[in-house]
Amino acid sequence: MARPARKSRSSNGRMSASSDFRMRVRMYRHGLGDCFLLTFPRAGQAPFQILIDCGALHRNAAEMTALVEEIRDTIKRENGSENARLDVVVGTHEHKDHLSGFNQARDIFENEFDFGEVWLAWTEDLSQKEIMAIKKARRKAAEKIREVMRLNANLAASLDDVSSLMAFSADDDDGVGTQKVSDALEYLKERGRRRGSKLRFLKPGEEPRALKDVDDVRVFVLGPPLDPILLKSSEVTEAMKRDGTIYHLASSGLSGVEALAAAARAPDDPLALQAQPFSSAVSKKNFKKAPNYEKEPWRRIDGDWMSAFGQLALDLDNDTNNSSLVLAFEFESTGEVLLFAADAQVGSWLSWRKLNLKDGRKEMPALELLGRTVFYKVGHHCSHNATLRNNGLELMQDDRLVAFIPLDVETARKQGTKGWEMPAKPLLKALKKHTGDKVVISDASAKNPVSAEAHKAGVVATDTYIDYVLR
Numbered sequence: 001m002a003r004p005a006r007k008s009r010s011s012n013g014r015m016s017a018s019s020d021f022r023m024r025v026r027m028y029r030h031g032l033g034d035c036f037l038l039t040f041p042r043a044g045q046a047p048f049q050i051l052i053d054c055g056a057l058h059r060n061a062a063e064m065t066a067l068v069e070e071i072r073d074t075i076k077r078e079n080g081s082e083n084a085r086l087d088v089v090v091g092t093h094e095h096k097d098h099l100s101g102f103n104q105a106r107d108i109f110e111n112e113f114d115f116g117e118v119w120l121a122w123t124e125d126l127s128q129k130e131i132m133a134i135k136k137a138r139r140k141a142a143e144k145i146r147e148v149m150r151l152n153a154n155l156a157a158s159l160d161d162v163s164s165l166m167a168f169s170a171d172d173d174d175g176v177g178t179q180k181v182s183d184a185l186e187y188l189k190e191r192g193r194r195r196g197s198k199l200r201f202l203k204p205g206e207e208p209r210a211l212k213d214v215d216d217v218r219v220f221v222l223g224p225p226l227d228p229i230l231l232k233s234s235e236v237t238e239a240m241k242r243d244g245t246i247y248h249l250a251s252s253g254l255s256g257v258e259a260l261a262a263a264a265r266a267p268d269d270p271l272a273l274q275a276q277p278f279s280s281a282v283s284k285k286n287f288k289k290a291p292n293y294e295k296e297p298w299r300r301i302d303g304d305w306m307s308a309f310g311q312l313a314l315d316l317d318n319d320t321n322n323s324s325l326v327l328a329f330e331f332e333s334t335g336e337v338l339l340f341a342a343d344a345q346v347g348s349w350l351s352w353r354k355l356n357l358k359d360g361r362k363e364m365p366a367l368e369l370l371g372r373t374v375f376y377k378v379g380h381h382c383s384h385n386a387t388l389r390n391n392g393l394e395l396m397q398d399d400r401l402v403a404f405i406p407l408d409v410e411t412a413r414k415q416g417t418k419g420w421e422m423p424a425k426p427l428l429k430a431l432k433k434h435t436g437d438k439v440v441i442s443d444a445s446a447k448n449p450v451s452a453e454a455h456k457a458g459v460v461a462t463d464t465y466i467d468y469v470l471r
């Protein structure tokens, strides 16, 4: 297939009419969290700029402000404009490591950025009663957990695992912030409703979206799933172990997965049930006590006495991850796909098996996109249950495949009593195999550099970001 003509950058730094690439994905290296700038050159005008998320765990306002200033300056330079225009701002889900920057650097977003459209998942559309009820129940449950933690401050050590899980939905990280993640989300909605902007709640299976004046690209929505059971599902079942649905832990064998299966189900705790307005069938009866949490250290909750709260914390965290907006950018003429899975868990991936996407007058199975994927933004910082094996990574067979993992390993290691296993080793191994060693972690260092293979495939690293350039 013919590619667009290549022209170079003009002398003033502004990206010229058409550039020497078709798309650039910029992953920022700001910590454990997602922040991606997608840039599409356009003929005769400023490039189309999309920001997908802007957040981190354990980063203060000064650090996030520096990040947002960097984004601002990049866009101003490339667009040659007074304000930094983001044609689309995507907030994938209500977790701090994806949205905190919209609180912590609010002034800059407010005064120096223009927003075109704001894209959120359909699960954020609170004008729908059912969604409102779920959100309310979740917030109430989260408050309860925090209350228990406050009342038992003397047992801080045993609460470590829960409190690090709860950090995803906690207030901002420093004194400036009394702001909550929900405030960041509300801010995005409010920006999308302003004159000149547009707020969109996206659903899987809808017509693909076009990007204004970007030829050849369309955007498919794969998640969050419409099926309420799959929307809630982060659990790993017996069947999944048998048929290799996930990459389970080679070192721990069944016990680790067993532990996860137990951990992913809800106890008969009224609070837990309250937090699960959708399907009691999936969660109510199957609770089993985990024989051994040792191999899933970041999921292990110390202390039986508080297992219900720990369980609830896990459920809340997983449910929110599963409400991630999953986007696939497709170059229509070449078929290349760039997949942004946010933090989607098992349930979202499973839903793609039955999802048919609108493709003009035809329908296209969603999984077909995976076979053409050349760039994969790895789900949930490479935790083990956020990338499916069969009907997932195994379908990504394109030799050009590059995988980006936004992750600060040190921060992950400090969470809970034993640290979170990010990246999950079996998954990282599988990713390396599938990509031919083109896996790039945002905290790449001199000790752990970007591979020569990734460089060859168009990956360029600086201290502040790592680019994937599709030429």
Ligand SMILES: [Zn+2]
Binding pocket: 033, 034, 095, 097, 098, 343, 380, 381
């Ligand atoms: Zn995340």
